[in-house]
Amino acid sequence: MESKNQQTPGHWPVDKAEPAEKQGGDDMAARFAHIKGWGIDADAENEPTYPMKHWNGDDRKGLNYDRPELQPVTVEKLHSIERPSVSAVFGTTCPPTGVSGALRRHAFKYSEGKWAHWLTLLVADRVNAVEGIIDDIKQGIFPNIIAERGWTAEWKYNRKGMVKNIAIGVAVTAAVLMLLSGRNKKAH
Template sequence: MVYTADHPSTPDIEDLRARIPGWGVDRDPADRPSVPRERIDPAGTGAHWDFPERQPELRPRERSVEHKMLTPVFGTTAPLRGASGTMRRFAYRYSEGRAAHWLMLLAADRVDAIESHAQSFLGLHPDNPITQTGVRTEFTHNGLRARRGTTRVDTNHAWMDPFIVAGPWVVTAAVITRAVRLLRRG
């Protein structure tokens, strides 16, 4: 049984042998070197709990298709919201063993970052690209000197970093400038 200290019931051995070719070839303890470690004794390990009280689910949560229920306790600090939340909900329709599941979750993280940047511009405290992207530390903590003459792997893509980090800020500034000019003309 999932999430309990109870050991699940063992199916009938003859039924398993008939259903699964080769099942039970290692049933003889003499053939298995790990037998001494295969004790199911919760008291011997110090594990002494039963199924804990379930945390109330106030909002619908994303659920993996591999598990029949949520864990008894789960995080609620970052509830799903916006387009990124919709993408995450959609990703959980796929098995965790498929690339589509993880790629959609990665894409949802990028969308969430864009949503957060846009939300910061609408609020009273916009993001500061100089301090929050690490540009200032490049000058105050020997950024360029730390990359010269070393075998650091990140030197291969260092030329792209200004475009990746500053690119979205430049594009956003250009869009805002264009919008302001259009509003002044209109």
């Protein structure tokens, strides 16, 4: 599946940012000569990002780097609208499908700064979990929730606590059922 992403860069057009040569270089003092005191307190040693970042200015000229070879887009790949295209390399597992996929496509209409983006994705995740159970059943697999939740380990290492939790769960469920049945009788 070839897409327009293969032709687009990994960044927004260069004319929206300062070209690299404007950000540094020997001509800066000359360019700012009209500003009294420009740069007199500049201290190259004051670099709080070091050593986490070995500053070389590349993030200022960052729009001019050579992208790696682009991975072909063979599955539906959503991308943040804060970038114009997919990254050069990307994961291809679990492309969006079903209702959760529709929700994810909707979420990616919003930028990463919007709650609508993230909360929609969280809702999609919960829907996806239900879809997973339905898909399993369609394929003749009944999900073994006890095994999937690792409760065999709970039985091994916290048997007393597990029995207690089950007993509490049963008691609460029984109490709720009794309460509901009592209300139904009164209504009749």
